Amino acid sequence: MISTFDLTLLGCLVSSGGLAFFAWPSVVMRLTGAGVTDGQRRALMLAAARWLTVGPLCLFLAPTHGADSGYLFDAWGDVLFHLVFLGSCWFATTFRIARTAEPLVTRNQPHSLVAKDS
Numbered sequence: 001m002i003s004t005f006d007l008t009l010l011g012c013l014v015s016s017g018g019l020a021f022f023a024w025p026s027v028v029m030r031l032t033g034a035g036v037t038d039g040q041r042r043a044l045m046l047a048a049a050r051w052l053t054v055g056p057l058c059l060f061l062a063p064t065h066g067a068d069s070g071y072l073f074d075a076w077g078d079v080l081f082h083l084v085f086l087g088s089c090w091f092a093t094t095f096r097i098a099r100t101a102e103p104l105v106t107r108n109q110p111h112s113l114v115a116k117d118s
Contacts, residue, residue: 001065001066001067001070002066002067002072003066003067003068003069003070003071003072004062004063004066004067004068005066005071005075005078006066006071006072006078006082007058007059007061007062007065007066008058008059008062008063008066009078009079009082010058010082010086011055011056011057011058011059011060011061011062012055012059013055013082013083013086014051014054014055014058014086015051015052015055015056015059016055017051017055017086017089017090018047018048018049018050018051018052018053018054018055019048019052020090021044021047021048021051021093022044022045022048022052024044025040025041025044039100040097040100043096043097043100044097047093047097051093
């Protein structure tokens, strides 16, 4: 059984990821001065909603169903494991959002090294 510490840590990190995705459009607009497309904004809000659903669920399950003792590795090993695992999940989510922003036509076109004559 997973410990209360691990579930609480996981819930906090997942919730912070959801808040980051929720605040991301305004941060990008402030830093770059460029706008965020409607597709990106929708994808970011859906990602934030997913992360903010799972995070509080983990925080709710931690005291009710978590084990009193035990770690996956040790205290700092668990923190590092969760950071690396969730970091890769955050990266995958960001990659998918960036991918949805690309036009579908350019994604499906084969790339050619030889320029075509007109």
